[in-house]
Amino acid sequence: MYTPAEEVGLMGLKLATRVQHALDAIPGDQMVDLMRAIERSATARHLAYQHDGVTETVRLLPCPITLRQDQLGYTHYVSQTVLNCLRRLPDLYFEVPEVRDILRVTPVEEEWLKDCWTPAHREANPVFARLDAVVDYATAEWKDSIKLMEPNMSGIGGLHMAPTAMGVLADLVVPALLAQDAGIRLQLADDIRELLLQDLLEHLDAIGRPEGQIVLVDPKYAAEGPDEPDALAAYYRERHGLSVLHADASELRLVGDEVMYGDKRVDLVYRDASVLDLMDLVEEGVDVAPMRALLKQNRVVSSISAELDQKSCFELFTDPELAERFFTVEERQVMRRHVLWTRLISERHTTSSRGDRIDLLEFVRKGRESLVLKPNRMYGGDGVLVGPSATQGEWETAINQALADAERWVVQEIAPVPVKSFHVRDGDTVQMVPFFVVMGFAPSRYGVAMLTRASQRPVVNLAQRGGICAVMVGARALHTGAYRLQDIPAETSADVAPLSQ
Numbered sequence: 187m188y189t190p191a192e193e194v195g196l197m198g199l200k201l202a203t204r205v206q207h208a209l210d211a212i213p214g215d216q217m218v219d220l221m222r223a224i225e226r227s228a229t230a231r232h233l234a235y236q237h238d239g240v241t242e243t244v245r246l247l248p249c250p251i252t253l254r255q256d257q258l259g260y261t262h263y264v265s266q267t268v269l270n271c272l273r274r275l276p277d278l279y280f281e282v283p284e285v286r287d288i289l290r291v292t293p294v295e296e297e298w299l300k301d302c303w304t305p306a307h308r309e310a311n312p313v314f315a316r317l318d319a320v321v322d323y324a325t326a327e328w329k330d331s332i333k334l335m336e337p338n339m340s341g342i343g344g345l346h347m348a349p350t351a352m353g354v355l356a357d358l359v360v361p362a363l364l365a366q367d368a369g370i371r372l373q374l375a376d377d378i379r380e381l382l383l384q385d386l387l388e389h390l391d392a393i394g395r396p397e398g399q400i401v402l403v404d405p406k407y408a409a410e411g412p413d414e415p416d417a418l419a420a421y422y423r424e425r426h427g428l429s430v431l432h433a434d435a436s437e438l439r440l441v442g443d444e445v446m447y448g449d450k451r452v453d454l455v456y457r458d459a460s461v462l463d464l465m466d467l468v469e470e471g472v473d474v475a476p477m478r479a480l481l482k483q484n485r486v487v488s489s490i491s492a493e494l495d496q497k498s499c500f501e502l503f504t505d506p507e508l509a510e511r512f513f514t515v516e517e518r519q520v521m522r523r524h525v526l527w528t529r530l531i532s533e534r535h536t537t538s539s540r541g542d543r544i545d546l547l548e549f550v551r552k553g554r555e556s557l558v559l560k561p562n563r564m565y566g567g568d569g570v571l572v573g574p575s576a577t578q579g580e581w582e583t584a585i586n587q588a589l590a591d592a593e594r595w596v597v598q599e600i601a602p603v604p605v606k607s608f609h610v611r612d613g614d615t616v617q618m619v620p621f622f623v624v625m626g627f628a629p630s631r632y633g634v635a636m637l638t639r640a641s642q643r644p645v646v647n648l649a650q651r652g653g654i655c656a657v658m659v660g661a662r663a664l665h666t667g668a669y670r671l672q673d674i675p676a677e678t679s680a681d682v683a684p685l686s687q
Contacts, residue, residue: 192326194256201252201660202324208366209249209359209609214616220362221611224248227354233347233654234413241413244347245653247608250355250372251623251638253323254660258375258634264332265317265629267520271503271513272337273311275494276303278502278512285508288501288530289494290594298461302481302490310392312487314385314456316342316626316637319524322604333601334525335624337499338565340492341404341458344626344637346414346421349377351656360658371661378628378635379421382456383428385630386487390454393484398453399429403477405458406434415458435459435467438476443483445476452476455486461493497562497596500528506541527599530562531588539599547585550597554581562594572644573600603644608655623655 212220229243236242253261276299278285291299316338322331352374363370390398400422404415415432422430433447445452457477459467464474481490502508503521510518527539529546538544550557554573559581561569571584588595603622610619621640628635641652 195326195328198252198254198257198328199324199326201254204367204370205252205363205372206249208363208370211366212362216362217609217616218611218614220358221248221609221616223358224354225611227358228350231350231354232413232417233350233354236413246351246354247610247621247640247653247655248355248359249606249608250352250359250656250658251323251606251625251636252372252658252660253375257323257328258659260329261321261332261627261636262629262634264520264524265319265334265627265634266631267517268317268334268337268503268525269313269315269629271517271521272315272339272494272499273313273491274512275499275502276491277308279494282512285502285512288498289496291493292462294465295461295493298478298481299490299493302478304482304484306393306484307489307491310389310484311489311491312385312389312484313339313489313492314342314382314487314628314630315339315492316344316628319625319627320601320603320623321625330523331602331604332524334500334627335598335601336497336560337495338626339495340460340488342626342628343414344628345378345382346417347654348635348637348657349374349379350417351654352377352658355656355658372658373661375657375659376633376635378637379418381628381630381633381635382487383422383426384632386454386456389487393454395453395485399431399450400454400456401431401433401447401450401452403433403435403438403455403457403459406432435464435474435477436472440473440476440479443479445480445485452480453485455480457486457488460495495563497528497560497598498530498594500525500598501530501596504528504539506537526601528596529598531559531585531595531597533589546597550585551582554578556600558598558600559584559588560596560598561591562596564593575644606640608640608653621653 224246225243228246233244233246234241235244275289279289317334318336318338319332319334321333322328325331356374360372386400390396402415402419419430419432422428431447431450437447438452439446459477464477468474480486503525504527509521513521529536531550532546534546535543536546538549554576557573559571571581573581576584603624605620606623607618607620609616619642621642622644623638623640626637626639628637636657638655638657639652640655
């Protein structure tokens, strides 16, 4: 017997099952044609990732990940609560020695942090982040399945890819689903581009520069990573009539107290580069004074507080003694339920996820089956070792290497990564292939956008040539009307309207 809460939770399973059954009912030859159309549309809409300077189309899987409106609302609440805690880290870093040790940065980063964290940042601290997580919305215990793995507080990927993936499936897959089951009602999840734009426009108002020039500062000549800034700038121009520019950090000039890009004054920047990235540019002879001035003047999203972006943030959130000192009861409840137990690897005593006092190294050596090792400040899935997939010898070696590494490592409680089977085209045939699925939540005050990635390996990341999924939300009826995706032009299919009564 299920509890009433679990019965409600199972509605998510019913929605996912109905969508999957409709997709499975599409005849084989039509499914091949549909998947070819998805591939062509993904290429045409620049759903791309650069590997060693070569632009490759990202695999877009045909079945949307579905959730209900109440699930979306709860996910927004959880992710926004954690983001608000992350925003407060700079003051804790400067005031609390234990926090400073957990979030230790290099001397140059600390010098920039001290110089650029000002009282104005406490009043308006813009951080646009993505919280990587696992969650299974198609289970009765879906709330408990939400487990946050790590923060990404600056230059997050998916700004173009996530909404583009939704647009492709809205245009191609949803009509095919409706042909099999006319009762399916779906709408698109929040558009990450719109949430970011709202944050940017509000911060322009906060700093007294309404209608100012927004510039996306992202490497123009990088050979690795998602290729998104130009597409994002084009979207803002075509959809909203806004002049949003894309600049390399090396192209900015400091003129007095103002920063210029060509003949344009830069009022606000959305940045990809961290302080360490900027230091690499200094070694190449680039003047980074413009970016420093912008950070100090609180004209950058994400702000200088994003320099504390480390996986070890979650040690601060999951250490009961520290959490009780710095966070509210409500915040601690969210963290206990949804933030994975995380500790920096070192020879010391601490608390386990159950609150027991433990010798950390002994606990880690014996707990391989329930733990994962990660470099504290790397990204892209590099160096991650999942305990159950390693031998005990490999695990011991990794622990010793982590202890000897000048760059610190964390150990984290492992969370089950949901596995979902997707249709995959192989020439003129289609087969079902299981994929691990990981979510990324990008919250703002107005909603939460989602980037969903899939891989045939348990370490899921686009840098490891994973694929991408689109997220869609089960739509509610409105009086006697019902919602459906309207037939509207590509790239604007995020609009959802009720059927006429």
